[in-house]
Amino acid sequence: MDFLRPTTLDEALAAKAERPGAVPIAGGTDVMVELNFDHRRPEALLDLTGVGELAEWSRSSGSDGEIRLGAGVPYTRVITELGGRLPGLAMASRTVGSPQIRNRGTVGGNLGSASPAGDTHPVLLVTGARVEVASVRGTRLIPATEFYTGVKRNALAPDELVTAVHLPEATGPQQFAKVGTRNAMVIAVCSFALALDPDRAAARAAIGSAAPTPRRAVAAERFLAEELPWGTPGPLRDSLKRRFGELVAEATEPIDDVRGTAAYRRHALAVLARRTLTWAWNDQQERSPSCA
């Protein structure tokens, strides 16, 4: 097995073009497990940790406040450096693995694996993130909604690398919650993300680990857009929260597996949907007392 160590993005893209079979390795927290378990025997590893460009994040100069998060920025830095601007992604990052895993693991790696259980995906879906991918042929931006193409499959071409993720800065409350059968270091039995966008009177909701790919709960989003009493202060009606939960559950396509049953996943997502909506709404109320 060859071990390729590019030091610039151009070198990395050239290497990937030359050897599409080379497996990129960022934090290695998925790749090394696969190698250890002998699930994968790549002809070459393409080590991206020497590519400085991938380990940076920046804020676009425009007023729209978009963050360009390098594919190789570890979760620990997302939490400490971007918790205020990208609260949903930071919440998801906090639930990943253990401190050691968060020190190594990256959003780029999460996207590379594209596991239905990856924790950042629901957040990328609800924040309207776009995945920046590049090859020697050029760069393109893929909306997160189009990135996940199947179980552990994504929209990358064989010669492409994920270079960054573009996320709008939060304009409203964001939430992420995941159910696991252990209180830390656990793969999601199911997960849920929610983002409120008060400026547009809109909301986005997405599920993880409850369908072949992470996906948005579109009917539930539409329901919120229509029913959320944006201008009215006070708590949400229980019936509204319940209906939202039902619609989220209906958006799932879960299976019975070793981590949980389909029925439980549906049930749990409805609960998470109600709770996160409550938290986000209360948060929204606190932010805009002027609504009263």
Added chain:
Amino acid sequence: MTTSTKSTVTRTDGIGASPRRPDGTAKVRGEFAYSSDLWHEDMLWGATLRSPHPYARITGIDIARALALPGVYAVLTHADVPGVNRYGLEHADQPVLAEDVVRYRGEPVVVVAADHPETARRALERVEVGYEVLDPVTDAESAVAGQGAELHPGGNVVRHVPIRRGDPDAAAEVVVTGRYEVGMQDQAFLGPESGLAVPAEDGGVDLYVATQWLHVDQRQIVAALDLPEDKVRLTLGGVGGAFGGREDLSIQVHACLLALHTGRPVKMVYNREESFYGHVHRHPAVLYYEHGADRDGTLRYVRARIYLDGGAYASSTGAVVGNAATLGVGPYDVPNVSVDCWGAYTNNPPCGAMRGFGAVQAAFAYESQMDRLAAACGLDPVEVRIRNAMAQGTVMPTGQVVDSPAPVEELLRRVRAKPLPPEPSGEPDLRTLPGGVSNTTHGEGVVRGVGYAVGIKNICFSEGFDDYATVRVRLQVVGGEPAATVHTAACEVGQGLVTVLQQIVRSELGVERVTVEPSDTTIGSAGSTSASRQTYVTGGAVREACLRIRDALGALSPAELGDKVLDETVEWRHRPTEELHPETGQGNAHVQYGFAAHRAVVDVDTELGLVKVVALDCAQDVGKAINPQAVLGQIQGGSAQGLGLAVMEEIKTEGGVIRNPSFTDYLIPTVLDMPPMSIDVLELADPHAPYGLRGVGEPPTISSTPAVVAAIRAATGRALTRVPVRPEHITGT
């Protein structure tokens, strides 16, 4: 953490003190050499081809393509086993390498040796094994009933133990019944199976291996290799945890076979997945119980049928059955008892020893029953237990009179009297809530529950087993200072035996410098590191050797020995036990009993079914805490393992196939799952035991599980008759 250990410390590094472990610093710094770190010039790597089927007939094995691969030195099948191709702890029923039939997914069929692990792996891929797949037997209860294929000559019952005491037809005013299930728990030790076999010039072999009992390994290896005992010499490698999972052979015979065949040292190391196939697990169990009592809660009778799934081979199933049966009613005084316990052969993964050894499964059922009884009688759960608590003088269901302290009532009172953790208040820290940082609740749906349990475990080997330890202690003056060395074959598996043996010598001989030599088979057996017995038996033997040396010293002090070397080898046994009567189960089968009680406090997210154990406090009698810190470590670790069984740890099988052979999906508790503990350690001396001590390692594992589940029941009102409790059991979805 509060502790109340009373002891008379005469030295700061002797009995009753907690001196530093000799292996502690190296382990903490990551410098300790585990058996997987063994290395030898010129060594080859061994690898194992395992059956992909739970049950199949082998129609042919073709090794030619594997042998042809450059770098491959040996490809061996059952035909290459020179001795008896059968081994086992109690019955030699397990092939070293499968012959005509494979009986579980993961059964070794072929072993290879190659110059690189990767070459060995490729060689395995080139071995062709023909299988005719057969219908597996996967349910222990129907296996006992005689349904399905006969997996071994004589049928699928490994052992049946009946216990009969008093009136078999006893009736009672209050009757509670239940059916309970215990899932398959794994020892989940962190150091995978590994070792190094080095061929010797005398035609024998030296094996360095992580194990729990060198001599029982040696006995099985020499039979398979057809060598005399002095040609197979074992030395203990660094052991990364055991918990019963290293009592059976794993790489031992395979590595020796390959080394003898190639004339080269051979190293074998399992990876994590292979480790799940490479050792036995805790027996899954189905238990039917009926308790009859007076209206005031006084037990009149207990009737139980217990089915333990032994999997494909016997391993220690027989002894596990004996424990589950004899301890089947728990630490209670019950006048009329009828218990039947069966261990079955199935095509599930083989099951054998794991911390708690049969007592764990029974305790989940009888403690669940005690809570049902409390509810039926309108009594407090602690009250009903105290009313029936056994004590010194109680007659066990086996007829054995308990002849040392059995402070069951006091243990219960102590855990009940401990202050309860404060109710959550103010803005909660996510880490204190069910679901932890996963952000599933900010308090919604969270209900607190409290549960109690107490358990009993036999200490040392039972049922007439000749249970002894051999030790050699030498005392001499080295560099002007008296120094002692201790040599035994006892296995340090992480529990701290090496420290305890040093402490005993220091206290008995009054010397500071005590060296514990590597454990090997150049000395006689020390028995198994299991059944909570090593401090008792090997510790007892060391004490005896020291007493003899003291006699020899006479009026001299150790420093005054001059050139003299005092050298004592002793073989020490605990008092004998008896076999159980085959029809009534009567007999003085056990040496000693150990007891622990727990109170669990849990917060349950009742809507999501997630659990946070808030407190898991314990009281245990240890007779005498030789090393108080090690005692606390055992109680914490055992309690954590019991908590794991209560809420997460299970090897899930489907049609005999393990579905979660990895730490990704076999979950063990993290620091956010296991609360800090408040522990009371009682020291009520057992007059029959050295220093009055009582085995420590297993009792805390036993009561922890039912206490946690009782607390979850209290919070949710659910019956919860199976462990581990899954979220969907709580939510009912």
